Amino acid sequence: MKKLSARTWFRWLTAGLCLWALAPAPAAAAASKLRIVATTEDLAALAREVGGDRVQVDAIARGYQDPHFVDPKPSFILKLSRADLLIFVGLQLEIGWLPPLITQSRNRRVQVGAPGYMDVSQYNQILDIPTGIITRAMGDVHPLGNPHYWLDPENGRRSARAIQARLAQLRPEDAAYFQQRFEDFSRRLAEAEKRWDQQMAPYRGTQVVSYHRSWPNFVKRFGLVVVGYVEPKPGIPPTPRHTLKLINQMRRDNIKLILVEPYFDLKTPESIARATGAEVLVLLPSVGGEREVTDYFKLFDYNIGLLTAALDRTK
Numbered sequence: 001m002k003k004l005s006a007r008t009w010f011r012w013l014t015a016g017l018c019l020w021a022l023a024p025a026p027a028a029a030a031a032s033k034l035r036i037v038a039t040t041e042d043l044a045a046l047a048r049e050v051g052g053d054r055v056q057v058d059a060i061a062r063g064y065q066d067p068h069f070v071d072p073k074p075s076f077i078l079k080l081s082r083a084d085l086l087i088f089v090g091l092q093l094e095i096g097w098l099p100p101l102i103t104q105s106r107n108r109r110v111q112v113g114a115p116g117y118m119d120v121s122q123y124n125q126i127l128d129i130p131t132g133i134i135t136r137a138m139g140d141v142h143p144l145g146n147p148h149y150w151l152d153p154e155n156g157r158r159s160a161r162a163i164q165a166r167l168a169q170l171r172p173e174d175a176a177y178f179q180q181r182f183e184d185f186s187r188r189l190a191e192a193e194k195r196w197d198q199q200m201a202p203y204r205g206t207q208v209v210s211y212h213r214s215w216p217n218f219v220k221r222f223g224l225v226v227v228g229y230v231e232p233k234p235g236i237p238p239t240p241r242h243t244l245k246l247i248n249q250m251r252r253d254n255i256k257l258i259l260v261e262p263y264f265d266l267k268t269p270e271s272i273a274r275a276t277g278a279e280v281l282v283l284l285p286s287v288g289g290e291r292e293v294t295d296y297f298k299l300f301d302y303n304i305g306l307l308t309a310a311l312d313r314t315k
Helices: 006-022 026-030 041-054 074-082 098-105 153-170 172-203 216-222 240-253 267-276 296-313
Strands: 034-038 055-059 085-088 117-119 207-210 225-229 257-260 279-282
Touching: 034 041, 034 074, 041 055, 041 085, 041 153, 041 172, 041 296, 074 098, 085 153, 117 153, 153 172, 153 216, 172 216, 172 296, 207 240, 216 225, 225 240, 240 267, 257 267, 267 279, 279 296
Parallel strands: 034 055, 034 085, 085 117, 207 225, 207 257, 257 279
Antiparallel strands: none
């Protein structure tokens, strides 16, 4: 085989570099999709429902993590630096970790007040809004209200509608597509709500205990009543005195179910259960809390399936 000269190699290399430069780069190919960063898997799931194949969605907090406490990583800054839209829960849920990430991203599209900066709490029904003076003695109270609002399907619909409107603002040429996607999501959600309501109907009014104040929207929507908490105050670990008081209350009122989020230690809830004959049930506050819970519908299917089975066992 004839050996190529150095000049020929240089010509081939130059031609190859020109072709590479003219070819669509991965970033350019992806530019046709709106790049969304969501702080939680729940908001990411809703954005995918509405955005379909016109968006690329990344979530920061995993579904099995406590979203109040997320360790910032350089990869989060990189994602935010490329984002067209940041959607977050708000109500100070991410106050301990999100603002520095936004600042360090140096992305003007997602800074406070920019079109790509979206506080989804503004579009939802918020519960547990405290009144009066708030002090640290009250524990980790959210002064703007409880941030776990997505656990009411109607708030999921409100969130999806708001995301649809923002996507249409950012990409007007795809507005009809996003509208159609939202309408399809809302229709499927209405059908699912009928099923969930039917499953939960026999248990309306049942009293339960919860570890943390994650469930006000969920229990209001489905008719349960949380009458006590394993935490003496939000974010404060259980104390022996409070635990004994809770045990006495559960015995007196025949309360047989303790709801616990997956990121809390089960030691105290299990000791309370042994003392009262109750059952500890780990429910998921977020999409992705278990591998099979991959979207917003599966979150409610999973939780309601576990919950109704446990309520039957503890009658």
